[in-house]
Amino acid sequence: xxxxxxxxxxxxxxxxxxxxxxxxxxxxxxxxxxxxxxxxxxxxxxxxxxxxxxxxxxxxxxxxxxxxxxxxxxxxxxxxxxxxxxxxx
Numbered sequence: 297x298x299x300x301x302x303x304x305x306x307x308x309x310x311x312x313x314x315x316x317x318x319x320x321x322x323x324x325x326x327x328x329x330x331x332x333x334x335x336x337x338x339x340x341x342x343x344x345x346x347x348x349x350x351x352x353x354x355x356x357x358x359x360x361x362x363x364x365x366x367x368x369x370x371x372x373x374x375x376x377x378x379x380x381x382x383x384x385x
Contacts (some may be wrong), residue, residue, distance in 0.1 A: 310362060314348035317371060321379045328340045340382055347374050 322341045325333035333340045348371050354366025 306362075310352065311349070313333055313368065313371065314352055315361075317348050317375050318344035321375045322361075325379055325382055332382050332385050344375055344378060347378055 318341055320343050322337065323335060325331075326337065327339060351374055352367060352372045355364055355370065356362055359366065361367075
């Protein structure tokens with residue numbers, strides 16, 4: 297039971313950077329830019345979250361580390377690019 301509990305919290309902590317960054321970027325888009333973030337909020341947040349999650353998984357696969365700074369930097373870069381694209385649409 298202890299191992300299951302630890303695995304669960306490790307999974308939650310692995311997902312939280314993707315959730316947090318997707319939420320922050322969605323809030324900025326919604327309140328500062330408007331556009332598609334205001335009319336299709338679920339689509340915007342889900343896209344940002346899934347891309348951040350893909351970067352996290354790819355970062356673990358390439359570096360072998362969970363939470364490498366290069367992974368977080370790439371996650372911010374990808375979120376910025378996608379948010380700029382959503383701001384234009």
